[in-house]
Structures are given as C-alpha cells and as structure tokens.
Amino acid sequence: MKLRKVTAAAAAALVLSITATACGGDGDKDSNGSSGSGGGDKIKIGIKYDQPGLGLKEPDGSFSGFDVDVATYVAKELGYEPDQIEWVETKSADRENALSRGDVKFIAATYSITDERKEKVDFAGPYLLAHQDLLVKKDSDIKEGTDLNGKKLCSVTGSTSAQNVKDTIAPKAQLKQVGTYSECLAALQSGAVDALTTDDSILAGFAAQKQYQGQFKLAGLKLSNENYGIGVKKGDTETVNKINDALEKMVSDKSWDKAVQENFGPADYKNEPAPKIGNIVK
Incomplete structure (x- = not known):
C-alpha cells in the first residue's frame, strides 16, 4: 500500500513536470537567447x-x-x-x-x-x-572642404564618403581607397595622405586611441547627418x-x-x- 502511494505521487510529479515544460521554460525563449518578456538567461x-x-x-x-x-x-x-x-x-x-x-x-x-x-x-x-567629416593632422592647413583640391583623401573601399567629397566639394581631390580605416589612419600619420573621411564619431573614436592622442583633429565640416x-x-x-x-x-x-x-x-x-x-x- 505504501509503495502504491509513492508511485502515485511520483506519477503526479511527472505530470506536473511535463505540464510546466509545455507551458514555459526554455520553450519561451527567442532564438536570440532571451526570453520574450526580458530578464532571461542571456x-x-x-x-x-x-x-x-x-x-x-x-x-x-x-x-x-x-x-x-x-x-x-x-x-x-x-x-x-x-x-x-x-x-x-x-x-x-x-x-x-x-x-x-x-x-x-x-x-x-x-x-x-x-x-x-x-x-x-x-x-x-x-x-x-x-556627421560626415574630415580627420587631419593637428597642424594641417585644411579648414574647409575646398582645401582638399589637389590633396590626397583616404577612405575605405566601397565607402561613399570620399566620393561624396570629390563629387560635391573638392573635384580635384585625389582619392586613395584602402581596406580599413586603420590603414587610412596610418597613411595620415605618415603623411601619405592629407585627410581621412567618414562619420565624425568614427573618426573621433580612432583619434582617441592612446597611440594617436594629440596628433589629429576633426575639421568640423558636418558634411551629412547620420x-x-x-x-x-x-x-x-x-x-x-x-x-x-x-x-x-x-x-x-x-x-x-x-x-x-x-x-x-x-x-x-x-x-x-x-x-x-x-x-x-x-
């Protein structure tokens, strides 16, 4: 008789477990790893x-x-x-x-x-x-977009930023396109290019790195709104x-x-x- 009671209790527990799994638990989690209502595991x-x-x-x-x-x-x-x-x-x-x-x-x-x-x-x-802007050396004489005429302007391959400058502001700028902004920054540091262009927030982030602090400045041109x-x-x-x-x-x-x-x-x-x-x- 005692064995029968234990078995019934175990069966009831199993039913409750199955019901809980069907109603919630991991099944409520989105594919992005969070629960639908927030506060999930990840x-x-x-x-x-x-x-x-x-x-x-x-x-x-x-x-x-x-x-x-x-x-x-x-x-x-x-x-x-x-x-x-x-x-x-x-x-x-x-x-x-x-x-x-x-x-x-x-x-x-x-x-x-x-x-x-x-x-x-x-x-x-x-x-x-x-805003789209220019990053130049601290002692650069580039103060306006038109000052880029005859200068070397760097941006990454596939970006429209440099082409926008050449098309609308400085048609005589010389475009140099590379794989990454880090390459552009190294070219700007060495003098291989005169300016780097993309969003000012991105430029500021690169220029704020310890190895570059104090070397560059933003021109503040606000060429676009992002x-x-x-x-x-x-x-x-x-x-x-x-x-x-x-x-x-x-x-x-x-x-x-x-x-x-x-x-x-x-x-x-x-x-x-x-x-x-x-x-x-x-």
Whole structure:
C-alpha cells in the first residue's frame, strides 16, 4: 500500500513536470537567447568589433566603446546584467539579416536610420547624431572642404564618403581607397595622405586611441547627418518602446554624457546634444 502511494505521487510529479515544460521554460525563449518578456538567461546584442570608441573587441576579449555602453545600459533596463550579454559581431552588410533571422535581440552598431532600412527593420532612437567629416593632422592647413583640391583623401573601399567629397566639394581631390580605416589612419600619420573621411564619431573614436592622442583633429565640416539608431526586428514594437524608454532615462540621468566623454573626449569631439527620440535630422 505504501509503495502504491509513492508511485502515485511520483506519477503526479511527472505530470506536473511535463505540464510546466509545455507551458514555459526554455520553450519561451527567442532564438536570440532571451526570453520574450526580458530578464532571461542571456541576451544577444549586435555590435561592431573593429571601431575604436564605438564598438571594439579588446585583445583580452572584453568590449568597449560608446555603442557598447549604450547597449549595456539598455540591456540593464530590459532586465539583463552585463554578464548576461552575449556580444555578436554584426558587420554592416549583414545587420538586416541578423535581425530578421533572430540572431540578435537588437543592434547598436553605428546604424544610421534611413527610409530604405526602415522598410526592413524597426529602429529605436536615435541615440547619437553624427556627421560626415574630415580627420587631419593637428597642424594641417585644411579648414574647409575646398582645401582638399589637389590633396590626397583616404577612405575605405566601397565607402561613399570620399566620393561624396570629390563629387560635391573638392573635384580635384585625389582619392586613395584602402581596406580599413586603420590603414587610412596610418597613411595620415605618415603623411601619405592629407585627410581621412567618414562619420565624425568614427573618426573621433580612432583619434582617441592612446597611440594617436594629440596628433589629429576633426575639421568640423558636418558634411551629412547620420542618425544612429538601435535596430530591432521588424514588427517588434514592444522592444522598440522599451529601448526608447531606456535611452530617455540614459540621457536624463547623465549616463549618456558620461559615455560620450569617456569614449570620444580625448579626440576633442564636439558632439551634438543627445537627440530626442523619433527626431530624425535630414
């Protein structure tokens, strides 16, 4: 009789276990490793790995940069501690696919909000207004875009930044295209080129590196407006709203200002004030 009671109890426990598994547990987790309501075991966030000051994987395996700081703050507001974040490298060409596949929950990776991209993904933010600019040596006589006529201008292969300058500002500039911005920076340091162009935030991040501090300056030309947003899978309005709330809090408690100063300050980056949520500057 006692054996029969134990067996019945075990059977009841098994039924309860099966029912709990069917109703929740791991089955509620998204493919990006987070639970649908936030606060799961892990959250996967897409960033760049190769942009100092924004998204950089350090030699010791840690991550640094403004995008990393913003994403960490947002994740905290969503219920995740830093040790629950899994950073995923998302290169520019694969950002939309990474979101649609569910590889990551959101992306903070110098991701400019454009009408074309908004057809494929949703955006929270913007959280930073950047501009296309020039990086030159501290003692450079280049002060305006037209001063680039006859000068050597560097950018990465496939980028439209340098071509924009040549087409609209300095038609006699000599373009030099290389594989990475690090190569451009080395060429600028050696004098092989006279200027480097891309977003001012990216330029400031490179110039803020210890080995380059005090050597370069931003021209401050504001050749374009780049509204950096946080990319979210199309249709995930709930996550967009939560991220927007987190960004507003980050600005109001001054964490945003602190992150800007820590990541761009050494390059004397004259940043724009924190943008208002939903305010896209054309």
